[in-house]
Structures are given as structure tokens and as C-alpha cells.
Amino acid sequence: MLRQVEGSRAVAETVARCRPDVVAAYPISPQTHIVEALSDLVAEGRAGRCEFLMVESEFGAMSACIGASAAGGRAYTATASQGLLFMAEALPNASGLRLPVVMTVANRALGAPINIWNDHSDAMSQRDAGWIQLFASSNQEAVDLHVQAFVVAESLHVPVMVNMDGFVLTHAMEGIDVPDQDEVDALLPPFRPLHVLDPDHPVTIGAMVGPEAFTEVKYLEARRQLRSLDAIQEVADRFHRVTGRRSGGLTSSYRLEDADVVLIGLGSLLGTAADVVDELRDEGLAVGLLGVTCFRPWPLDEIRDSLADASRVVVLNRALSVGFGTVLGADVRLTLAGSQVVVHDVVAGLGGRPVTRDLVRRLLVEAVRGELSDHQLTFADLDVDLAERELLGELVGPMDVEPEGVGR
């Protein structure tokens, strides 16, 4: 049933219906509304016997989730930005120990300069932590992905990070259908841990492994990650059968048929981009949109197939790999290696700068006309005057020429 509700509140209600045993969290904008709501839901007895641990740091939050999960409980936390980095040491630990913790990341920029607004630098900095990373394009999808995340995590014993854009989604009020308890229960069986701390069956969890077996542990982890691509799609299909809603999966394609120019991105900018694609299709331009829902593991075959017929791909990413390009761009370039598809790597929307319809429209039109820069990296929404004023302050001599490979 559709209900006007804030994205954070809807996610909190969904998580409560997933019957977690332990929620451990430390407040950080823009995640706060999620954990505030969960704190109330737990205190009101609307999250079963869940224990809410208000810990002293994000490092403590992830650590408590690790303990809770190893003790056989369903564990959840939420964070953002600096908080995610503060728990970074514990992320590969959770995945390495095969503990299916679920975490919401209310995506936010990384400082310095300190900035509380949305981009994807936080999650993408933890790309290689061994977590499955899902990105929500809307609040409805954010809600749905949380149910799917617990199912995927616990069936594969791999932790899952659900990314939703800070403020843009977390603080937006809109009509959202929060899955009811019966729907969640139909999808999510009680947690059966792989190994559990139990006095009746003592096990050692977290032993030291040297060169003689470490590679094999990592091989099995890599194999599981890649095989989880199937599971993620299957869970999305089951979710569809139970709720009637298409959410999640690996990618979402929009008007890709016969598309000559395809924009690829993730997160909430996909909604804006879909509107622009409609406009341009009306004007006769053969453009389409590919959304990445599952960023890790990377659905390489699916994305290569989706882009195979395009002549140009515009990667639009809110995360920068400083000194190279966008984080998403690197994956797309690798995926299309050897093909004739031209890749335009575009960064925009950093630190909360809105990705507007005008911006997306300009990028797509320029790409169709062959006018979009094919530099290594394009800053699409740079305030050139501001940047040049700052640059002048930095330079001792006359203004440098633009370094090769970086456009704007």
C-alpha cells in the first residue's frame, strides 16, 4: 500500500520487519533518520526481540555486528561517508568471516573539504572489501533492496551494502509501499548461520591463515561473489512474484532498444536520466539508459551485452578515482575492452551538486552529435570561473595549460 513517508523511515520500518536480532549504529548525517526511527521501533517492541546497541563509533558498530552475527543473530547497521571509512578495517573482516551483515550506506561525499551532501565516493572507496554492493535508484527500490539484501546475504553468507543517496533519497517524502510483514516473512526465512558460537559445539572462528592457504580462502570468496550474480537475480525474481514489484536484480535498462548512445550510471540520478531519455526519444534521438543496481559483484556479461549495440556510452558517476577517472568508468572501459564502443567518462554531482535534467540532456545531445569530449575524464558540471580563480591563487607563474586528459 502506497503511503507518504520519508525514505529513511520507510527503510527503518522495512529493516524492523526483517526481524533483526541486533542493530548497532553510530549517528552520522545523512544516515541519522534511519537509526533514529529504528531506535523507536525497537523501543516500541515493533522489531521483535531486537537489541539496539548505541555504540561509540562506526568501528564499534561494525564490530558489534560481527559479534552479533557470529553468535547466530541477524545483524544490521547503517552509516555514511567518514563513518564508512571509520569502519573500513572491519568490512573485509565481516566478509572474510562470511558473516551476512546488512548495512545501509546513505551515500555522502568524503572530506576534506568536509561535505555532508550526496555522492558515491564513500561506498566506492570500499569497492574491494568483499561486500555485495547494491544501489537504489529510488526510495521504493531502497526499501525493496533491504529485504532482498537480507535474503541474498544469508543464502550466500556474504555481507551486503545497500546504497541510497544521502538526502536525495534518505530525506525525501514520497509515496512508498513498505513490504508488509507477511511479504517479508515469505521471502526471508529465519537466519541459519554457517558457523556459530555455541558452547555445545565449540568452534574457532577467525584463525590465523598463512601463505599455505590464504589464496585458497580468497579464491573461494571470489568464486562465491561471482556466483552470487545468479542469486541476486533469482531473489529479485522471487521478490517480484511475492510483491508484484520489479526491484533489484543486476541492472535496469530503459529504452535500450536500438539506442545508439547509452548513458550508464547508478543511484537516484537514473530517475532524472530516464526523463531526459523520454524527451530526447520524442525528439527522435536514439538514446537509452542502463542503470547498475548491483555494483559488486560486477555483472560484466550483462553490461557488455546491454551495451554491445551502442556506438557511444556516457558513464555518469558521482565518484572520482583521483588521478584516473570515475570509479564506474574504469569498470565500464574494462567491460567494453576490445569493442568499438566509444566511452565518455564523466564525473558530476560531487558533494551534493545536483545532477539536473539540463546537464544530462547536454551530455546526451553532445554525445549524439559526436561533440562530447573523449578526454580521459570530463568534469561535466565544473564552475570554470571558480576553479580558475582558485587555480590562479595556486600558481606562481602564468596560468598552466590544461593537463592532458582532463576536460571540462
Place this chain on the structure above:
Amino acid sequence: MTELKLYQVGTFAAGNRLLDASERTEQSDAGRTNSITSGHRACRGCGEALAARVVLDAAMRASDGRMVTVNATGCLEVFSTPYPESAWRVPWLHSLFGNAAAVASGVAASLRAQGRGDVRVVAQAGDGGTVDIGIGCLSGMFERNDDVLFVCYDNQGYMNTGVQRSGATPPAASTATTRPVGSRVGNAFGTGKSLPVIAMAHQIPYVATATVADLHDLERKVATAMSMHGSRYLHVLVPCPLGWGTSSSDTIRVARLAAESGLFPVFEAVDGEIDGVRRIRRQVPVEEYLRLQARFAHLFGDPGHPDVVERLQRQADRSIAHFGLLEGEQR
């Protein structure tokens, strides 16, 4: 044949058949749980291995075997679990270096939520994982009064990584990062960092210190801690033959001298107030304690640093006065 000398060691030893059976230690019981079995890779004379065995067997007895453990990274974790071996016969979880307290809090909360609250949680860490990198999580656990017994095995340095200085390393001690070279006389005199006193400031139900020189006292404190709920903290001095430069046969002796010199006060506290101290019958000059250890050898060379020894003696005297450690004196 080496000539064997037999001594009567009184109440300090684990198995004293002169004692009434009810007063004997868990270690003297052939049916003890053997929480950490032989065959692990600790150094000969390791104080930490001894303390961990005593603490966990006592905790197992107190909890009737309904117990799980969380271990910080460090010597204890490394020597006990080289894959595919494990020396643990209790449920055991190792996550990271600085998070044992938070992991244990999560375990306790999870057990409660699952209706398994009868299972007790014991966390273990060395001094690095407690007083330095682990102090944030530990303070959080104390402040929330989570139902965990946290045990610090204090060997006064980062022994697992090659004997570097920690926040628990005593002044003047030589470590790999505080060698007595140039004008430096070992570790600097700081202000000190007594984690037991910091724990008491959180007013948690129970705080105690102990050494491996008195296993009866150590076991009794574990039993006391396990009889309570909420956050409890036990700080055990565990000499490290490698890091202290002591003979492996001197582990117990040097631990006893640490207590009897007053440098390591043995006490317990309930709800943040001192509730009892282990009295010293005869105060031992710090020199007697220091001379056994190569990490203090530079204090006694020629010309040596008598002024530094004197400063350490004053520190011991202050500790004795502060905690009222001498028999016949009141605090």
C-alpha cells in the same frame, strides 16, 4: 641426572594438597575443562598462556561451561590458532586488534535477543588491544555496562610484533622503539595509564587486578567477576620472557616481585570503589624486580642510572601508599 630441589610454595601454587579440597584451584582438578590445550605455540614460560588457561578454566567452571570467548589480535590469538590448528576447546571468535570489546558487546546482545542469555561472554586482549588501540570500544562497552567480562593480559608491550612500546610499557624499559641509545634511558616517564583505574571511573560493577604469581587469587577474582552481570574488567600482569628479557623459569617470580615491590598494585573494586587490596608482607626494593629483566639492564651498567632506579622506587612507594598495600597499614 640433574638434582631436583623441592620447595613448599604455600598458597600460591595451583595444586596444593595441603589445602582443603574446596580451596584448591580449578587447575589442580584433573577434570578441568582444559579451555586452551597443550600444543599451542606460545614461548616457553609465557605468562599470557598460563593466565589465559587459568582465567578461562575458572570462567568455564563458574558458568558451568555455558560460555563463549572473543579474542583480540595478538600473541594469544597467533600462538593458539595457526590454521588448520586450534588450541581452543571453548567457542572462540577473533575479529580484529582494536575491537574485542565491541565484538563481545555484539555477541552478548545477540545471545540475549535469541533467548540464549544464559551463555556468558568473556573477551580477552593484550595490553595493546586494551589500553591503546582497543580503549575506545572498551570504554563504550563499560559505559553501556554490557554483560561482558573483559580480561587484559598485560605484558607491557607489543610483544607479538617484536617488543615495541605500548601505553602500558613502564618507564625506563628498553623496547624495540625505546632502546637506551643516545641520551635516551629507555621508555620515557609519562603520566602512566592505569586501565583498571580508568575502568573504575566508569563505575562498572567489578574491576580487579591480578598476576600469574597467585593463581588462587586470580581464580577467585574470575569467579567473583562471573558471579556478577554487567561490564567487568580483569587486568592480569603476565611477564613475557621474550620482551622482558627474563628467564623462562622466572615468569612467576618476576610477577610476584612486581606485586611485592608495589609497582603493580593488586586490588579489586566494586562499583568504582576499592573493595580490597592484596597486601604485601615485605616490601621488595624495585631493584630486586628490575635486575631480573634485561629490559632494565641499562639501569645497572657502569655507570648505570641510579637516579632512574630511585625514581622508579619512588613510584612504587607512591603506589604502596595510594593503595595501602603494606600489611598493617591502612589506606
